Amino acid sequence: MARVYVQRLLIALSCLLLMSSAYATLTLRITQGVDRPIPIAVTQFSQKSVIKVASMPDGMAAIIRQNLQTSGLFAVLDQGKMPSRYVNPTHVRFSAWKETGVESLLVGQVQPVAGGRYNVSFRLLSVFGQLTSQQIIGERYKNIRPGQMRMLANHISDLVYHALTGKQGVFATRIAYVQLDRQRTAYQLLVADADGYNPRSLLKQSQPIMAPTWSPDGHYLAYVSFEDKTMSIWISDLVTGKRRKVSSVDGINSAPAWSPDGGRLALALSKAGSAETNIYVINLNTGKRKQITRGYAINTSPAWAPDGKSLIFTSNRGGSPQIYQYAFSTGQISRLTYQGTYNADAKFLPNGQGIVMMHKVVENNQTRFNIAYLNLETGRFRILTHGYNDESPTVAPNGQMILYTKDRGGNTMLAEVSLDGRVHLNLPSGNGYVRAPAWGPFSS
Known part of the structure; x- marks a missing residue:
């Protein structure tokens, strides 16, 4: 269902190509939040370097971090406090992440493929869950165009928001x-x-x-x-x-x-x-x-x-x-x-x-x-x-x-x-x- 949803989302939003370079990007700044935000870590989605595209020069993980942090409901772990900024989704040292105090861990991969496109995957993991039920949600997306990467980051943010709060996210609106x-x-x-x-x-x-x-x-x-x-x-x-x-x-x-x-x-x-x-x-x-x-x-x-x-x-x-x-x-x-x-x-x-x-x-x-x-x-x-x-x-x-x-x-x-x-x-x-x-x- 998630793959069908994001395909429709990308098709609809990619039609809106009336770009206005004269206006600066708006930046969210949180001024106040909830008393007990949900602790979460979001690692880089690329091991060698941040995948840089015009729509998100700081990488997909940076967009997801900003979305979750500025919702006011999440305490996103600073990258400097992470055991590792990149985590292989199939090899996670949960003991190290437990020591950081986070409850959930979002890991992912962005892999370049033919035609200047990308395959993207992610897993949202429970740091304190049983090994047999560590994954909360996960998805894979194929042949994503550079102009669709930010939309996909917003969509993944919505999935994480819903999984951990029970409410539908609005990052992709x-x-x-x-x-x-x-x-x-x-x-x-x-x-x-x-x-x-x-x-x-x-x-x-x-x-x-x-x-x-x-x-x-x-x-x-x-x-x-x-x-x-x-x-x-x-x-x-x-x-x-x-x-x-x-x-x-x-x-x-x-x-x-x-x-x-x-x-x-x-x-x-x-x-x-x-x-x-x-x-x-x-x-x-x-x-x-x-x-x-x-x-x-x-x-x-x-x-x-x-x-x-x-x-x-x-x-x-x-x-x-x-x-x-x-x-x-x-x-x-x-x-x-x-x-x-x-x-x-x-x-x-x-x-x-x-x-x-x-x-x-x-x-x-x-x-x-x-x-x-x-x-x-x-x-x-x-x-x-x-x-x-x-x-x-x-x-x-x-x-x-x-x-x-x-x-x-x-x-x-x-x-x-x-x-x-x-x-x-x-x-x-x-x-x-x-x-x-x-x-x-x-x-x-």
Whole structure:
């Protein structure tokens, strides 16, 4: 099953070859982690030297180490403390590794083959297991192209993460975001790997781009563009590069959100000259629109429940921005948030049990905006970040991390926080102004 999965993964992602050399690689930096991370060692995958390819100059093992370390759930053994930096997968001295304190050991091989390709294999071993059950997981991959090596390293990271935590990893997923070069007044819609590596430019223009959102299958992005000096909603095919306009009413066209079945978009529309906006749902096959909200309030930022039976959105109908929910079966709208005077831009967790949002905090006559989490089953409300201006939360497909933007000395940067608020990561984003991140679905 793992081989079939990675073959599909490599075929799909290798189609995205719109490389942008103008943007530096994003680098994860962990600022806080869990109290008892899982101790693991990851040895080099090549005995003689690191296999160097353009997509990962420090080798496959370095990518896996970074992925596991920056998840906040693993304590990865420093190479200087290893009994050996390379281990033959068939000859492991477990007694030496037990002394390092690690519980698991990842060993592997990268072997060059004809045509400039590679065969890759790995074994995840339990250091304290019985000799007959030492291997936890292991796989082999044949004829991997150099451009696919980083994708494969992310895939192996996901397998290790799942094997040791029981949760699906997101290292092989992608993120989208908008970057603004203020000096040139140039906007770019970028897609990058989940670790920030390999940003690719899908659209570059002098007019604003806003609110990218992924289709459930990861093949398309919907977004707002001001090209031609009008506000419209577009969909781009990430494989072919083809684009189509799906909404351009005379007024506001904003905040697209893809339905779980992939056949509809929720969006916020208004008539020209009108101050209020309302939520609509458009059928992407027929183009027909259904109006969800009515009245004179500002209703915006819709987001679908994972089961497709309801929508949440931001509205000031009660006097201040709060989160409301619309049920398709009854047409009824109910208020979800009562904490403070400002809650906006909410997103569901993949399991539907909670939402994350942008929340205003006022303390000591100072106002800041942070990312907060509301458990819909218990009603528990928790503030997860504590920056000055934390915005645009988007949830990882496994529900464990939230990606958002935060201030960085006058610019903004991408950052992550875990759902329990204990793991914080920074993703430095070059010299531009970054906004509107969107975390893509699991790759398939």
